[in-house]
Amino acid sequence: MERELRLMKGNEAVAEAAIRAGADGYFGYPITPQSEILEYLMEAKPYETTGMVVLQAESELAAINMVYGGAACGKKVMTTSSSPGISLKQEGITYIAGAELPCLIVNVVRGGPGLGTIQPAQSDYFQAVKGGGHGDYHLIVLAPASVQEMADFVELGFDLAFRYRNPVMILSDGAIGQMMEKVYLNPHRERSKDVPEWATTGKPPTRSRNIITSLDLDPEAQERFNLKLVAKYNEIREKEVRYEEFQCDDADYLLVAYGTSARVCQKSVQLARMEGIRVGLLRPITLFPFPSERISVLADRVKGILSVEMSAGQMVEDVLLAVNGKVTVKHYGRMGGMIPTPEEVVENLRSKIIGG
Amino acid sequence: MAEVTGIKEIIKPENLVYKRTGIMTDTVLSYCPGCGHGTAHRILAELIEEEGLQSKAIGVSPVGCSVLLYNFLDIDWQEAAHGRAPAVATAIKRLLPDRFVFTYQGDGDLAAIGTAETIHACNRGENFLIIFINNGIYGMTGGQMAPTTIPGMKSSTSPFGRDVRMMGNPLKMTDIVATLPGTYYVTRQSVHTPANVKKTKRALRKAIQYQFHNKGTCFVEIVSNCPSGWKMTPVESIRWMEENMLPFYPLGDMKVPDEKTGK
The missing domain is CATH 3.40.50.970 (Thiamin diphosphate (ThDP)-binding fold, Pyr/PP domains)
Incomplete structure (x- = not known):
């Protein structure tokens, strides 16, 4: 092709x-x-x-x-x-x-x-x-x-x-x-x-009529739907769960980030590893369905997880559900159109997860 | 026994002058006694059958009393969100330009929450038919004031009559769309007498046929009664409609194509 x-x-x-x-x-x-x-x-x-x-x-x-x-x-x-x-x-x-x-x-x-x-x-x-x-x-x-x-x-x-x-x-x-x-x-x-x-x-005469609707006034039928x-x-x-892993195999710490944040975090992983901190990145590609099972498996192997998003902390709730208390999960995010820098992410990994 | 023979004589096929249309399903109509919706449905069903359009028809039903319209006519249907039928129909007609596409909407749906969709579809000159049932009230939700409730008219949210200084004026959508370059045929009819039923059927037939001219939107308003919402008997409601609604919403064509030029 x-x-x-x-x-x-x-x-x-x-x-x-x-x-x-x-x-x-x-x-x-x-x-x-x-x-x-x-x-x-x-x-x-x-x-x-x-x-x-x-x-x-x-x-x-x-x-x-x-x-x-x-x-x-x-x-x-x-x-x-x-x-x-x-x-x-x-x-x-x-x-x-x-x-x-x-x-x-x-x-x-x-x-x-x-x-x-x-x-x-x-x-x-x-x-x-x-x-x-x-x-x-x-x-x-x-x-x-x-x-x-x-x-x-x-x-x-x-x-x-x-x-x-x-x-x-x-x-x-x-x-x-x-x-x-x-x-x-x-x-x-x-x-x-x-x-x-x-x-x-x-x-056509060959089929019964098709009706596209979201209405069902009968509660039992609506519940069946x-x-x-x-x-x-x-x-x-x-x-349909899709995700990508970056240097997760030997990771002591895990970053979870999608989209633009994931690109930033990829650099953060490199920076952290240069300092000897073994960090991996899990990038969800599908946000629904969320890669909960994979995060749960990784949570058994790492000491802590930082969810990085350009928000006040939204995806972190799904990470917390997936981890179910097994390890510390924290959020780091920028808002209002600000994009986190790779250094900021490493800093927050250190202060919120490694030092925390 | 002579009586039975008489009936057999009467029901011979050659004596048939009136029958149910095949397009109407056996579903019991959800309307109150005396409501105009049933008559409007029947006219539409007859026309789809007579024009041979069952296999080409795609209807868009609204939110309002006629929300279950898709149960009553044996054609393909889409149920639109409140007021959005003209947007839904726009896409249907653009993607399937050889089909017969129409919306069937009440006054709340078309003239309040769907004002933008109605005006813009008409202004773009989308090639579908809008059937607008105007009974001046929100029937389904129990008789609240509609955008078309006439001045002084009582409803559950204008219990002392519509005070236009406080509640604003009724909106004459049909008059508005007639001024738009995108509309091809605009008319206001009613179904409260046999003569008006015939006129409405003639108007709707034209509107249906015009769709295949691909010259723009056809818009047929049907002024109707709402005995339950108006808190009247069916007969009283017809009389009230004639005396109050029709002077405010006069019947007749507002925009007709030039038969010679077709414009």
Whole structure:
């Protein structure tokens, strides 16, 4: 498979990968720091080549509901936004989860709360992995740490979304969205002509009507549906956990970090080892499902764990659950658009874990 | 025995003048006695059958009294979040441009929470049909004031009548969308008399056929009654509607395509 090498921004890589993945539709609304995605698609005009629909909606609310409508037709559809916009989309996301529709949502996270800042952050972790909107549901959450993964996770995201009939979120941040790196792009994949049996495409005489809804007024039926979702999430937990380990084999201490923080921590591992501190890094690639089992196994071997995030401490709660009291777990984070330095991380490892 | 023969005579196929449409399912309608929704559903079902559109139709049902509409018509359906039907339908029609796509929305759904989606879909000229049932009240939640509740009209959240100085004015969405360049056919009808049922059916048939002209949004308002929400008998509600609603929401076409130019 010949892969084309390009130098691109993370946001541009998402857009180009979507065209190449054979996406049927993109519905978006401008917001910094991810507006390049919509701009790139409008410039690329895939509607003239692959037939992919690209539409600038009147709001994030409209955009996510367009995704709902397109997904319910069995189409490969997506939207992208950044934190305040993703909050607006939560209504549509819970309906999509409740109707069991596949779609891809990209959150290029910026600091909050409120309008916050346009600088990168990881403060939407809870919103992404615990549901986000109302009701019991989960997204499958992928956390890219490079422009390459921004591109790769578009195709992976669509595949997972259709395999499980579940919305998938790429939880990126402003740094990965804006930075330029080399990226190998997959060849173009044809837009699928397959029509899922559940899709609303007009009822032919050969089948009964398809209804896409998240409504069930009968509590017993609604509970049966909730249990079905639970079973689906358990299957996802069993089969789809993805993570990467960096120098964990002989580690006395463990860093857990995803996305931009994981890139920083990789350097921290090197710095610490130069000082003779044996540190490893576990980088969750899927945030839901979370690599809890692997963290639990590593917790048996290390003396302490530092969870590093650009937030006030969100993922650390999942690390604590996974470790279940076996060793000390602490959080170190920067907020408001600040990115921790590798040295800061080592310092905090020393003060919070090694000295603590 | 002569009587039985009489019935057999009467039910001969050649004597058939009225029958249930195949598009309506056997599901019992969830509406109150005297409500206009059932009539509007029936007209829509008849037209989908008569125009041969069952295999092409994708409906988008709203949140409101007609939330369960997808149970009543034997076509493919999507249930939208409150007010979002025009956004949902936008994507359906753009991704499946040869299908017959429509939304069916009440006044709270279309003219309050979904105002932005309605106006922008109409302004973009999305090629689908919006059916707007305006009964001036939130029926499903128990008769609260709607964006279309007329001045002085009582509801559970305007118990002394709508005071426009305090509660704001009713919104005439149909008048608004008629001014937008994206709409192709805009009309206001009712289903409270047999003559009006016929007129509404004619209007809806045009709107359905126009969708395949690909010239823009078709918008059909149906002014209706809500006996339960208005706390009236069905007959009283019809009379009240004629005397109060129709002067405020006059029936008729607001925007029609030029038959010659098709514009």
